[in-house]
Amino acid sequence: MFDKGILLIISGPSGAGKGTVVNELMKDDRFCLSVSVTTRRPRPGEKEGSSYYFRTEAEFKKLIEQGELLEYALFCGNFYGTPIKFVEEKLAEGKNVILEIEVQGAIQVKERYPDAVLIFLTPDSISALEDRLRGRGTENDDVIAMRLRRAREEVKLIQKYDYIVLNDLVRNATSQINKIVDTEKYAAERNTDFPKKFLNGGVD
Amino acid sequence: MFDKGILLIISGPSGAGKGTVVNELMKDDRFCLSVSVTTRRPRPGEKEGSSYYFRTEAEFKKLIEQGELLEYALFCGNFYGTPIKFVEEKLAEGKNVILEIEVQGAIQVKERYPDAVLIFLTPDSISALEDRLRGRGTENDDVIAMRLRRAREEVKLIQKYDYIVLNDLVRNATSQINKIVDTEKYAAERNTDFPKKFLNGGVD
Numbered sequence: 066m067f068d069k070g071i072l073l074i075i076s077g078p079s080g081a082g083k084g085t086v087v088n089e090l091m092k093d094d095r096f097c098l099s100v101s102v103t104t105r106r107p108r109p110g111e112k113e114g115s116s117y118y119f120r121t122e123a124e125f126k127k128l129i130e131q132g133e134l135l136e137y138a139l140f141c142g143n144f145y146g147t148p149i150k151f152v153e154e155k156l157a158e159g160k161n162v163i164l165e166i167e168v169q170g171a172i173q174v175k176e177r178y179p180d181a182v183l184i185f186l187t188p189d190s191i192s193a194l195e196d197r198l199r200g201r202g203t204e205n206d207d208v209i210a211m212r213l214r215r216a217r218e219e220v221k222l223i224q225k226y227d228y229i230v231l232n233d234l235v236r237n238a239t240s241q242i243n244k245i246v247d248t249e250k251y252a253a254e255r256n257t258d259f260p261k262k263f264l265n266g267g268v269d
Numbered sequence: 270m271f272d273k274g275i276l277l278i279i280s281g282p283s284g285a286g287k288g289t290v291v292n293e294l295m296k297d298d299r300f301c302l303s304v305s306v307t308t309r310r311p312r313p314g315e316k317e318g319s320s321y322y323f324r325t326e327a328e329f330k331k332l333i334e335q336g337e338l339l340e341y342a343l344f345c346g347n348f349y350g351t352p353i354k355f356v357e358e359k360l361a362e363g364k365n366v367i368l369e370i371e372v373q374g375a376i377q378v379k380e381r382y383p384d385a386v387l388i389f390l391t392p393d394s395i396s397a398l399e400d401r402l403r404g405r406g407t408e409n410d411d412v413i414a415m416r417l418r419r420a421r422e423e424v425k426l427i428q429k430y431d432y433i434v435l436n437d438l439v440r441n442a443t444s445q446i447n448k449i450v451d452t453e454k455y456a457a458e459r460n461t462d463f464p465k466k467f468l469n470g471g472v473d
Contacts, residue, residue: 066435185457189467190466190467190469190470191467191468217468220464220468221464224461226457227456227457228452228455228456230455241452244448244451244452245452247445248445249452251432251434251445251449252431252432253389253428253431253432257427257428259424259427259433260427263391264394264395264421264424266394266396
């Protein structure tokens with residue numbers, strides 16, 4: 066059957082627990098994280114090609130012009146982007162590539178690469194999200210209010226997504242994401258070569 | 270989340286093992302079988318509403334005219350059809366309704382009811398299908414040749430389906446179908462009311 070990887074775009078409100086879920090998925094070597102390219106300077110210990118690909122602004126703009134980024138954004142004066150080449154290489158190796166990006170970037174990627182699977186990872190309610198944000202104890206009331214406001218906007222874009230994954234428990238969320246991958250690999254539209262394989266002796 | 274059932278249409282080549290897989294699924298009360306309506310006379314032991322709904326030809330034609338059948342076909346001089354009402358009642362109760370029908374009927378249903386999930390259940394190759402048909406020892410060479418010819422045609426329609434499920438082992442096929450159901454229930458397009466639930470205190 067479909068033997069390439071699936072590009073999984075995981076986004077959702079700040080405080081949804083995306084980082085924890087992604088770290089849990091990464092324990093399984095079916096998955097790998099997309100490595101971003103950035104114009105930000107390397108911090109101590111960061112390595113070219115594993116933390117980020119570090120590029121000058123001129124180089125970054127050339128990547129944009131040449132259509133080599135799946136999406137990009139400017140953040141605190143630095144550019145961040147997702148290089149297509151890395152993603153495609155990993156997908157060809159059969160790895161499911163995880164891209165953890167914010168909602169607007171996720172929608173950009175889906176337009177550019179319709180085979181991507183967009184997952185909206187979220188608690189089941191705005192009040193559960195608020196509990197999580199307060200539970201962290203790291204943000205003040207203004208920041209929490211801003212994040213909840215943004216979450217109310219983000220959830221309206223749910224129809225741009227393929228799946229909703231509820232992060233009530235990390236193991237439920239990762240189990241659901243594994244099911245999504247297993248299901249998508251058998252989607253008819255990813256297996257247009259099935260009739261040929263079927264007639265010529267079977268699938269791998 | 271989506272709390273109605275999913276309409277699962279299972280079709281695929283004769284000899285794929287659809288009956289065995291459906292029987293296995295039916296051990297789980299999340300699933301129920303669609304009950305067809307027919308103009309055929311009841312056989313001894315068959316009960317109205319559990320085996321079939323038995324109707325006269327005039328009554329059956331009225332069901333067609335009134336648009337109350339998801340699909341129908343004439344077979345050996347008798348009409349067989351799938352009543353929408355039964356399917357919708359069971360879906361509303363949260364049951365996943367299984368419809369085991371041939372390929373053309375499956376495509377009819379999908380056009381009529383786009384929320385249906387079309388599963389093409391099949392061995393992984395035409396030669397595996399032939400082995401299965403020969404292994405049964407119940408059909409002669411002509412019948413087997415006819416079924417293989419038909420399978421070659423059916424597999425060309427794979428793009429009309431949502432998923433391919435390989436029936437190498439019954440437990441793999443049923444596990445895959447369960448994953449499809451679990452995944453589809455969290456599809457964004459089945460949960461257009463999620464933003465409302467999210468803002469008003471959570472999902473069930």
